[in-house]
Amino acid sequence: GAVVSQHPSWVICKSGTSVKIECRSLDFQATTMFWYRQFPKQSLMLMATSNEGSKATYEQGVEKDKFLINHASLTLSTLTVTSAHPEDSSFYICSAEPGTSGRRVQYFGPGTRLTVT
């Protein structure tokens, strides 16, 4: 149980285009989902927290107009990188917190490798 999927697993796009990444909780409902960014050999950096049906809360320094987050249902959140540039190339990982767990458990997806050329 507690499986989180991400799609796509990797994507290459041209500078200036937009890319959408999907995060799904497959066997539980997630009241809260999180989006992280990870650079090589570094820790996870929280970008934003999203709750179903409400606007995402972005961490300081994260451009909300560039990284659009939509949490349309209890099992799906999407991250859209708009007008991507090479510096946006990174490993993007989502996590989901079950609404009934009673504790702050986060289950992570497998990640999406974004390369902007």
Place this chain on the structure above:
Amino acid sequence: GENVEQHPSTLSVQEGDSAVIKCTYSDSASNYFPWYKQELGKGPQLIIDIRSNVGEKKDQRIAVTLNKTAKHFSLHITETQPEDSAVYFCAVDGGATNKLIFGTGTLLAVQP
């Protein structure tokens, strides 16, 4: 805000030996302390967690100990195997928030 320090950054052990990774945190309001294992190119996998009302928790070869007074907790892996090789992250909940603050990671290499 919460500050999480993790040591060591790299750890090399012989197969069958034990490995210990330690994290310290600053916010006394933190109550939840998970450990994650991340293999190359994959997302983190929750391997064990502990809440502040418990001092120790064990799951087969993996254990976590918590000293809330000293604000540190440790991951213990016994009888290490090559497949234990990965990066391990500790995390701490943000007290009043549901965010997790991650440590800097430990690259564990188990030599066969």
